[in-house]
Amino acid sequence: MIWRTSDGKTRTFSWRLASSTMPGYMGDKSGMTVHHLAMKKYECKIYHVKKKNQSYFIPDTLDCAKKEGFSPCSHCIGKSP
Numbered sequence: 001m002i003w004r005t006s007d008g009k010t011r012t013f014s015w016r017l018a019s020s021t022m023p024g025y026m027g028d029k030s031g032m033t034v035h036h037l038a039m040k041k042y043e044c045k046i047y048h049v050k051k052k053n054q055s056y057f058i059p060d061t062l063d064c065a066k067k068e069g070f071s072p073c074s075h076c077i078g079k080s081p
């Protein structure tokens, strides 16, 4: 898959490199909130999310996160229209 980084460059993403590549979204199972890692804010407090509460999505999309029951974080994603 191909994704766009925050500096506007496009990179090809390979799942084989998933462990060394930053994912786009991270779910916090303790609050059932999904954060957009490239847009994270201080208020997200994602560094306080315990490893066991971290959830990643395949495919790495907001839709996928919503289907798994996560709500978009109001700080980094905002309310969807």
Ligand SMILES: [Zn+2]
Pocket: 034, 035, 036, 040, 041, 043, 044, 073, 074, 075, 076, 077
């Ligand atoms: Zn957030």
